[in-house]
Amino acid sequence: MxxxxxxxxxxxxxxxxxxxxxxxxxxxxxxxxxxxxxxxxxxxxxxxxxxxxxxxxxxxxxxxxxxxxxxxxxxxxxxxxxxxxxxxxxxxxxxxxxxxxxxxxxxxxxxxxxxxxxxxxxxxxxxxxxxxxxxSEKFPDLAGLPIPRRDLLRKKANLTTDTIQTARGCPFGCSFCAVSYFFGREYRMRPVKEVIAEIEAMGSKFVGFLDDNIAGDRRYAKELFQALASEGIMWAGQASTTIAKDKELLKLAQKSGCKGLFVGFESISEDSLGEVGKRFNRVEEYREVIKRFHDHGIVVEGAFIFGFDHDDLGVFERTLEFAKKSGLDLAQFGILTPLPGTPLRARLEREGRIISNDWTMYNIGHAVFRPKNMTPEQLEEGTQWAWLQFYSSPSILARLFRLAGRTPSFLLPLLLINAGYHRMVYDAYGRKGWDRWDRRSASG
CATH class of the missing domain: 3.40.50.280 (Cobalamin-binding domain)
Structure with a gap:
């Protein structure tokens, strides 16, 4: 068959x-x-x-x-x-x-x-x-899972096929996120020895961890990082800001080969973070979090969301200024999206603010609901403007100049990644997106 x-x-x-x-x-x-x-x-x-x-x-x-x-x-x-x-x-x-x-x-x-x-x-x-x-009668036990059939993938078609997941679930329940309803509110971890066996089977020197939070369970993360340290690999993954508060964990991450982390800062407004239940993010600590990552040789890609009820038209410039001045190496900007099954969607449906059920638009690049303090068009154009500004040539050069004084060995990889983003952003949005936003914001 x-x-x-x-x-x-x-x-x-x-x-x-x-x-x-x-x-x-x-x-x-x-x-x-x-x-x-x-x-x-x-x-x-x-x-x-x-x-x-x-x-x-x-x-x-x-x-x-x-x-x-x-x-x-x-x-x-x-x-x-x-x-x-x-x-x-x-x-x-x-x-x-x-x-x-x-x-x-x-x-x-x-x-x-x-x-x-x-x-x-x-x-x-x-x-x-x-x-x-x-x-499933219950959330599956992650112990004993077989090694994925990577042989069925076309290797050179992706950044890498050497990706791995060590845990599922999230206890935080941020209202815009679908992870907790799909994977549950409790962390389920794979045995560390099985993770290491899979990594060794890959035979790769660079591994991408697909966990939503690689350090969600600190005790497990420390055990994992200690085991990774003897593998001689480099890796990147996703983590919350809380990892930076644990000095031992950060040191272990560095020793284990961690070279980059994707971090969901989401907003530079405490009100917005409280609105969606992500109060463990503390805006006043963001710069120190980034500095601690850098001090341990870890590149930081920050993710930000626009469209919260506390966001006004000034949020794009304020967020961009923070992203540029905080020392972030890379950044992503998305539009708040009320995915089916999330508390956010339930609330916006109750408030009659959903304006589109065209699922193709639910990709964090379109406004599918009515924001409180701007129009849907302004939300889309402001987000595009932030992308274009952050990945403009002058902005990239400024980041690389700063990086050269901090971690010169990362200069070439980050040049290539920033250049890749520059090409993607300008292919997708072009100069018109920049001009549209400048005219609209200037007119108030």
Whole structure:
């Protein structure tokens, strides 16, 4: 029997341009499902971001994963296969939040993490008795998971295929984030020895950790970092600002080979952070957090969100000024997005502020709700302006000059990354986005 696992692409041309090869990671969830599929199945993976789908392929079952922004494309793919009589099962965060919607385009849907019910899906398919909805009885235990089938990926199509996940879940429950409803409010960790075994199987000198917070459980993180220190690798991942408060943890991260962290600062307004339940971020500590990372040889990419109820038109310039002067090496700017299943969406629906249910727009690049202190158009244009300003040539040169005095060995990699962002941003938004915002802000 033949199984095709598909990750759909973005339909929004601007977001496609913002996901250039240099910053793209493969669908690790599909490689894990492939590894969990019995040997009697012939499995293929199609990441539509890098490969075309063969809709005439000889397959028995198609599995599609999707986030909200790619859901319409996922549905279109499913419809084409089903028109041929091929059975389709769908899963992912969007499907878990909107299972009845997804069932209009699939024979079966998986709500939540698929590891706990994947074998049931395949067995029911073989018997011709597929159910409409599958759920795991509990959040899956992460111990004993097989090594993902990275051999099914086209390596040179991504930044790296050597990515790994060590834990799932998040106790914080920020109102805009879908992680806690999908993965749960408690951390579940893989045994460190299994993580190390997978890294050694990769044979790579650089590894990307896909955890939403690599140091969410500090005791586990310290054990992991101690084990990584003897592997001689370099790695990057994502962490909250709280990691910088633990000096021992920071030292271990440095010794383990940590070279870069993506940090969700979200806002430079305490009111906005409180609005979405991220009070553990302390704005007055941001500069010290960045300095501590730098003192340990760690590059920092900061993420910011615009569109909170406390944001006015001045938020773009204030945030940009902070991003430039705080010493951040890289930055990303996104629009607050009320994803299905989140408390944020429930609140904005109650307030009658959702203005679009076109899922392709739910990609942090579009305003799909009515902000309180600006128009949706101003929110979009201000966000584009922040991208364009931060990755303008003068801004990049200033950052690189500062870096040369701090960590000269990072100069070439960060030059290439900044140049990649510059190209992506100007391809997506162009000079028109800059001019539009300047005219609008000047007119008040």
């Amino acid at each position: 033949k199984l095709m696992l598909i990750c759909p692409t973005w339909e929004d041309v601007h977001r496609r341009k913002m996901r250039a090869r240099a910053f793209r990671f493969p669908p690790v969830n599909l490689t894990l499902l492939a590894a969990m599929t019995p040997e009697e199945w012939e499995v293929s993976i199609v990441d539509e971001n890098v490969d075309d789908i063969d809709f005439e392929a000889d397959v028995d079952l198609v599995g599609i994963t999707t986030m909200t922004a790619t859901a319409p494309r996922a549905y279109a793919i499913a419809d084409r296969f089903r028109a041929r009589g091929v059975r389709v099962v769908m899963g992912g965060m969007h499907v878990s939040a909107m299972p009845q919607e997804a069932l209009q385009h699939a024979d079966a849907v998986v709500v939540g993490e698929a590891e706990g019910c994947w074998h049931r899906v395949l067995e029911d398919f073989k018997r011709g008795e597929m159910k409409g909805i599958y759920r």
